Amino acid sequence: MRFKNTDGKPAFSDILGKLRMRLGIKRSDYRVNPGLYALNSPGAGSPVLVSANYKLSFDVLRAAASDLDAWILVLDTKGINVWCAAGKGTFGTEELIKRVKKSGLSKYLSHKTLILPQLGASGVAAHKVKAKTGFTVKFGPVEAYDLRKYLENGQKCDEAMRTIRFPLAERLVLTPVEMVLSWPLLLGSLSLSVLCALISGGLPVFLSLLSLSVLAILTGTLLVPALLPYIPGSSFAWKGWITGLISSVIYLLLAGISSAVFIAGALFLFPAISAFLALNFTGSTTFTSPSGVKKEMLYAIPFCVISAAAGLVFLFYFAFRGFSL
Amino acid sequence: MRYLKNVSTLTIDRKKCTGCGMCAVVCPHRVIKIAERKAWIIEPDLCMECGACAVNCRENAVSVKNGTGCAYGMIKAKLKGSSEECECDCC
Ligand code: SF4
Ligand code: SF4
Numbered sequence: 001m002r003f004k005n006t007d008g009k010p011a012f013s014d015i016l017g018k019l020r021m022r023l024g025i026k027r028s029d030y031r032v033n034p035g036l037y038a039l040n041s042p043g044a045g046s047p048v049l050v051s052a053n054y055k056l057s058f059d060v061l062r063a064a065a066s067d068l069d070a071w072i073l074v075l076d077t078k079g080i081n082v083w084c085a086a087g088k089g090t091f092g093t094e095e096l097i098k099r100v101k102k103s104g105l106s107k108y109l110s111h112k113t114l115i116l117p118q119l120g121a122s123g124v125a126a127h128k129v130k131a132k133t134g135f136t137v138k139f140g141p142v143e144a145y146d147l148r149k150y151l152e153n154g155q156k157c158d159e160a161m162r163t164i165r166f167p168l169a170e171r172l173v174l175t176p177v178e179m180v181l182s183w184p185l186l187l188g189s190l191s192l193s194v195l196c197a198l199i200s201g202g203l204p205v206f207l208s209l210l211s212l213s214v215l216a217i218l219t220g221t222l223l224v225p226a227l228l229p230y231i232p233g234s235s236f237a238w239k240g241w242i243t244g245l246i247s248s249v250i251y252l253l254l255a256g257i258s259s260a261v262f263i264a265g266a267l268f269l270f271p272a273i274s275a276f277l278a279l280n281f282t283g284s285t286t287f288t289s290p291s292g293v294k295k296e297m298l299y300a301i302p303f304c305v306i307s308a309a310a311g312l313v314f315l316f317y318f319a320f321r322g323f324s325l
Numbered sequence: 326m327r328y329l330k331n332v333s334t335l336t337i338d339r340k341k342c343t344g345c346g347m348c349a350v351v352c353p354h355r356v357i358k359i360a361e362r363k364a365w366i367i368e369p370d371l372c373m374e375c376g377a378c379a380v381n382c383r384e385n386a387v388s389v390k391n392g393t394g395c396a397y398g399m400i401k402a403k404l405k406g407s408s409e410e411c412e413c414d415c416c
Binding site for chain 2: 087286
């Protein structure tokens with residue numbers, strides 16, 4: 001037997017692993033072995049679902065199809081999800097052709113159809129797969145949870161199944177990684193807080209700066225992704241900046257800070273941090289175009305850097321002159 | 326949700342296009358529509374330049390400068406002067 005068996009139920013270790021993944025810890029080794037898998041007990045007429053060897057993609061697929069009999073053909077995408085792997089070309093035409101041949105797939109089947117996730121289409125040229133293997137590639141739904149409906153529909157997608165949505169839950173699940181990736185900024189602002197506190201000002205200044213930093217980072221990595229569709233404007237950096245400005249102002253008001261120099265410093269620095277982090281969220285979204293990101297970066301990055309530098313000047317001036325909050 | 330306007334690099338050469346419809350099928354944002362046996366770009370601002378349409382056009386009628394649009398990756402590429410591929414761990 002050249003295939004492995006699997007079922008739809010995740011084990012406890014899968015749940016722990018998922019948590020680790022979402023936090024970005026050792027994400028790069030979270031893979032399944034490429035090859036052919038039998039989900040429950042498929043026969044010659046059962047559908048063939050193609051997946052990436054990123055464990056989360058595989059598990060989502062297994063769970064969505066848990067009470068179906070199906071074949072799962074796992075490609076070697078170096079542990080990367082379908083969408084990103086298709087962009088990089090590892091979830092690609094060549095790999096699919098190779099995997100179809102290597103697995104001896106056609107021996108087990110009476111049909112010649114492969115079902116791929118819609119988002120794999122940027123890596124796989126259906127007509128080339130057909131020419132090389134004889135298999136017809138069908139692009140199924142964007143989301144695995146629509147699979148059953150798709151199969152019941154006679155392997156047809158409706159418009160909604162084909163269209164990417166980007167709901168709240170999906171946006172939020174991406175935020176922990178963004179937060180973890182922003183640790184250099186947190187470290188930087190921690191040192192800033194300590195420095196300013198030591199120069200003068202002591203604990204109150206330390207606490208204010210630290211709170212503002214944490215707030216700015218949470219705004220850029222959590223609040224903006226969560227509120228994405230509701231924040232006006234289309235530029236991500238702008239969305240981050242305006243949301244960061246509002247959250248900083250609210251903090252300054254609540255904390256009753258009245259030093260003009262400190263306020264100026266805070267408002268130059270912290271919204272710029274949120275703007276930068278929000279801009280980075282473009283990489284996680286499924287509707288931002290590279291041309292757009294490039295255009296946005298052209299003005300947003302210099303703006304963030306200059307604004308943050310101005311903020312630092314004000315804050316150090318504040319500290320060196322020994323003003324009070 | 327919409328992103329920046331008028332930036333997509335997507336074009337379709339309608340002389341080559343046979344109207345097979347594949348590009349419209351693979352597009353996850355419903356950017357392309359088939360009418361009068363040709364492909365038309367109806368929502369250019371929804372295009373995320375994923376390249377699925379171009380890869381799956383057997384007539385090579387579609388062209389788009391594709392990529393994943395990852396800011397971290399682009400910054401890194403700028404700094405290192407390397408290719409503009411998403412090398413980060415963010416996806
Ligand atoms: S895939 Fe190519 S040939 Fe087919 S409709 Fe689209 S542009 Fe025309
Ligand atoms: S590049 Fe992607 S989003 Fe843009 S039209 Fe082609 S398939 Fe649609």
